[in-house]
Amino acid sequence: MVLRQSFLIILAFFGMVLCGLIYLNTNQNSCKPQIIEKVITKKNWKLKNFGLRSPVGLVYNQPSALVSRTDVASVTPWLAPIVWEGTFDSRVIDSIYKQQNITIATTVFALGKYTRFLKDFLESAEEHYFVGFRVHFYLFTDQPEEVPNVKLGQERYLTVKTLPSMNRWQDISMSRMEILEKLIENELASEADYIFCLDVDTKFYGRWGVESLGRLVGVIHPWFFNVPRFLFTYEHRPKSQAYIPAGKGDFYYTGAAFGGSLKDVHNLTKTCREQMNIDTANSIEALWHEESHLNKYFLYNKPSKLLSPEYLWRDISMSSGSVKIIRFSHVAKNNAEVRPNL
Ligand SMILES: *[C@@H]1O[C@H](CO)[C@@H](O)[C@H](O)[C@H]1NC(C)=O
Ligand SMILES: *[C@@H]1O[C@H](CO)[C@@H](O)[C@H](O)[C@H]1NC(C)=O
Numbered sequence: 001m002v003l004r005q006s007f008l009i010i011l012a013f014f015g016m017v018l019c020g021l022i023y024l025n026t027n028q029n030s031c032k033p034q035i036i037e038k039v040i041t042k043k044n045w046k047l048k049n050f051g052l053r054s055p056v057g058l059v060y061n062q063p064s065a066l067v068s069r070t071d072v073a074s075v076t077p078w079l080a081p082i083v084w085e086g087t088f089d090s091r092v093i094d095s096i097y098k099q100q101n102i103t104i105a106t107t108v109f110a111l112g113k114y115t116r117f118l119k120d121f122l123e124s125a126e127e128h129y130f131v132g133f134r135v136h137f138y139l140f141t142d143q144p145e146e147v148p149n150v151k152l153g154q155e156r157y158l159t160v161k162t163l164p165s166m167n168r169w170q171d172i173s174m175s176r177m178e179i180l181e182k183l184i185e186n187e188l189a190s191e192a193d194y195i196f197c198l199d200v201d202t203k204f205y206g207r208w209g210v211e212s213l214g215r216l217v218g219v220i221h222p223w224f225f226n227v228p229r230f231l232f233t234y235e236h237r238p239k240s241q242a243y244i245p246a247g248k249g250d251f252y253y254t255g256a257a258f259g260g261s262l263k264d265v266h267n268l269t270k271t272c273r274e275q276m277n278i279d280t281a282n283s284i285e286a287l288w289h290e291e292s293h294l295n296k297y298f299l300y301n302k303p304s305k306l307l308s309p310e311y312l313w314r315d316i317s318m319s320s321g322s323v324k325i326i327r328f329s330h331v332a333k334n335n336a337e338v339r340p341n342l
Helices: 002-030 041-051 090-098 112-128 169-189 264-282 290-300
Strands: 103-110 135-143 157-162 192-199 203-204 215-220 253-261 304-306 328-330
Touching: 002 103, 103 112, 103 169, 112 135, 169 192, 169 264, 169 290, 192 264, 215 328, 253 264, 253 290, 264 290
Parallel strands: 103 135, 103 192, 135 157, 215 304
Antiparallel strands: 192 253, 203 328, 215 253
16 A cells, blocks of 8 residues: 555656656747757768758857957947947858848949049948848949949949039038938839948948848947047037037947938938028038038937947058957048049
């Protein structure tokens, strides 16, 4: 009798342990992330070494919830990532975006003597900018005959759009917003998923890839990432629509590079164009033109992703401290020589 009872108790105990194990196991499965780190087994190692595509997913280091770069901030107070070298794994992020069939529209303006920057811009973009992804450059110029013949890779396109000549570089800068607004409205809706608007007197020196994509993307200005906000060159005259009161502002963003989804960049360009029109009617021009209006827009419509000054450095020859890699940089130029009517 006693024997049979203890036998039943032992049986029940093992049953409970078994149920517990099954429970834990199924629960773990349901928590597994979509991309699972897989180890190379003997079988797929062989496949790999025969030049075949490995059937398992990407192999990469385990992400850490504890360790990251400590010399820079990689997130804003509104939880937007700030992209620095060391905050992402390019292979992981590429593999995610590769599954989507995306097109990145990219606009540049090359008026007057600025066409001289096109060759380096386009050639270096071929080497570093969204390599392996579909990119459509829209180039606005008043000198279409000066556009160099740069050989573009597969799924890389260039459309040249002719503009009338403008006299002041400030006017070029100011009308950019309106041109971008119309481009997005009239042409891009079914053509692209994201857009970046870049200055042409620049060159790529390192990877600029899908880590930069987001709903609304701003680039932290390379002269102001390490200074207190009272030094930011915001528009401080209340008469301008770009006005930002003293003591306000998050970051100082460059006007030389911004982007995001078509919808969000359309709203940005439309808003800036409207604000600039009001300024013109009130006979005021913001201190740094469209950059001032962009900064106002980003203060009240926070970017969902920020790119560190790696994504627009001052000049490739300048040393960089926390900027470990220069991806994109202004090229040294003589402003008086290339800007018309200064
Ligand atoms: C990917 O997008 C391109 C351009 O928008 C389109 O021509 C192509 O059919 C798409 N491919 C797939 C598989 O959806
Ligand atoms: C568009 O911009 C305006 C500012 O002009 C802002 O109030 C609005 O929230 C923005 N809409 C979207 C969808 O971003």
